[in-house]
Amino acid sequence: MAVRILKHARFTIPNTLFLSQFSTSSPPPSDQPHHIISTVVSLLTHHRSKSRWTxxxxxxxxxxxxxQFSQIALDLKNNPHLxxxxxxxxxxxxxxxxxLNSYATVIHILSRxxxxxxxxxxxxVAIRFPEPNPVMKLFEILVKTYRECGSAPFVFDLLIKCCLEVKKAETCVDIVRMLMSRGLGLKVSTCNALIxxxxRCKGVNFGYEIYREVFRLDCEESERNGKDVKRVVRVRPNVHTFNALMVCFYREGLLERVENIWFEMExxxxxxxxxxxxxxxVVLCEEERMREAEKLWEEMRDKGVEHDVVVYNTIIGGFCKIGQIGRAEEFFREMELSGVESSCVTFEHLVNGxxxxxxxxxxxxVYKDMCRKDFRPEGSTVEVLIRGLYDKRRVFEAxxxxxxxxxKFGLSPTKKSYMFLIKGLCEEQKLEEALKVQAEMVGKGFEPCLEIYNAFVDGYMEQGNVEVANMLRKEMLESQKRQEEV
Structure with a gap:
């Protein structure tokens, strides 16, 4: 066996290793691992054929x-692909x-x-290792082996980002604190991901606390106040940091805090x-502060920040909300002249307006133009349009x-859409058509409401069909009683 291996090998293998396999005496245990490591490194380094693995x-x-694996990998660290x-x-x-030690070695080498x-x-794979708290254990090993492996600083950024994928935000905060205690910082993108x-997991106030801590803002305040603070490597927040905070405050309905973050950014x-x-x-338009929204619009223009489709939609929607449809149309025309492609949201704002x-x-x-462009309308937008047509007694058009x-679009009608159609048909004395719509509505899982019952009762009374009207009243009362019991 030894002869065959030696014959085909294209590199020099220490004879002692192979002789020991067939000898009654073996070298000291402390020497043998060294021979294995050096031999494997030599094989992997110099044997370039596909048969190296065989x-x-x-x-x-x-x-x-x-x-042993870690030692071999360290000897090959300048060839991370290998x-x-x-x-x-x-x-x-x-x-x-x-x-976790061998995983850490590979992680360092791939990072460098x-x-x-x-x-x-x-x-x-490593952070799911079957032992207590593998994340913190891996972090400790990465810290201890960092210099030995000649790793790259962002190896800890990679660890944190992977931990965030499995929703371990609090563990990540602990890691960041330990890194900071050693005077180490993170990339701003990692800090933003953590915020x-x-x-998302613990609430925006928790995210804001992370922001204050990872960017060491409290330390800066202490320095300004003349307090002695340990000098550490600092990373500065960027626009994406503030964007993340503003969005998070907005999602939790804390609109005033959005403006606070804006002023903090400035x-x-x-x-x-x-x-x-x-x-x-969005905040200004939701609060109907359209004068301020227009000033912000002009500020964008003055600073050379291009208006995109989202900003156009926001200001168009803001003016539609307060009934200034003329101003909304002006921004819509400007949008088209600027070459910014409108979206489904643009048309929905205008329909609502x-x-x-x-x-x-x-x-x-506007709705027909929207359909020609193959934009799929939302059920709520169609509901608004159907109600408008119902108010104008144009139920068949609705x-x-x-x-x-x-x-055409697989639209899912709302319950109110069905209600307006049924009421309109009953008022037009088209009770058969109204019953068909009501059957369709029930088929979609919507229970008839009092308004629908009353519409049918009024319709049958109008026809002089008192018997059916009384029967419907009785059914309506029974349905109302069941709902109250539930």
């Missing part, structure tokens, strides 16, 4: 300990029962070689981008709009 398997059929292939080979052939996606894949996930000399302006614009001021004809024209929406 030779490796024949050479070490019983595999490696995690410590380390990755070696790591994958040991996993595929079950040649090593990897522990800028193979970040592969490093993250290894981290994802975002922390806000105070730090951070230039807002289109997204920043868009978030603040025209219906709000009672101009149903214009609302129908019926047609609903049918086209269902057939």
């Amino acid at each position: 030779h490796l398997h024949s050479l070490c059929p019983s595999g490696f300990t995690p410590s 380390v990755l292939r070696f790591f994958s080979f040991t996993q595929r052939k079950s040649l090593c029962t990897h522990d 070689g800028r193979l970040t996606s592969h490093a993250q894949n290894v981290i994802r 975002w996930e922390g806000s 105070g730090m000399g951070c230039e807002a981008d289109c997204y920043s302006y868009g978030v603040l614009m 025209y219906c709000r001021v009672g101009d149903v004809d214009s609302a129908v024209l 019926m047609k709009i609903l049918r086209v929406g269902v057939e």
Whole structure:
């Protein structure tokens, strides 16, 4: 066997290793691991044929300990692609029962070689290791082996981002604190990801506390007040940091805090981008502060920040909300002239705006234009249009709009849409058609409400069919009683 291996090998293998396999005496135990490591490194480094892995398997059929694997990997650390292939080979052939130490070695080497996606894949496996608190254990090992592996600083950023994927925001905060205690900082993108996930999982106030801590803002205040604070590496928040905070405060309905973050961003000399302006614009429009919204619009123009479709939609929607449909149309025309493509939201704002001021004809024209562009309308928008047509006693036109929406776009009508159609048909004495719509409504899982019962009762009374009207009244009272019991 030894002769065959030596004959085909293209590199020099220490004879003592192979002689020991057939000798009654073996070298001291402390020497043998060294021979295995050096031999494997030599094989992987110099044997460039595809058969290197076959030779490796024949050479070490019983595999490696995690410590041996780490030593081999460290000797190959300047060739991270080879380390990755070696790591994958040991996993595929079950040649090593990897522990967090060997995982850490691979993570460091892949990180220093800028193979970040592969490093993250290894981290994802390691943080699910079957032992208590594997995340913190892996972090401690990464810290201890950092210099030995000549790693890259962002290895800790990769760890935190992977931990955020599995919703371990609080553990990440603990890691950040330990890094900060050692004078180490993180990339701003990692801090932003931590703020975002922390806000999502624990609430925006928790996210804001993270923001204050990771960017050491309280330390800066202490320094300004003349207090002695340990000097550490600092990273500055960027526009994406403030955008994340503004969005998180907005989602929790804390609109005043959105403006506070905006002023904080300005105070730090951070230039807002289109997204920043868009978030603040939403707040101003929701609070119907359209004068301020227009000033913000002009500020964007003065600073050379382009208006995108989101900002156009926001200000158009703001003017539609307060019934200033003329101003909304002006911004819509400007939008088209600027070459900014309108979206489904643009047309929905205009439909709602025209219906709000009672101009149903214009609302129908906008809706038809929207359908021609193959924008799928929301059920709530169709509901507003159907109500507008119902108010104008144009129920059959409303019926047609609903049918086209269902057939062309798979629209899911709202209960109120059905209610307006039924009321309109009953008022037109089209009770058979109203019953068909009511049957369709029930088929969609909507129970008849008092308004629908009353519409049918009034319709049958109008026809002089008192018997059916009384029967419906009785059914209505029984249905109301059942609902109260529930």
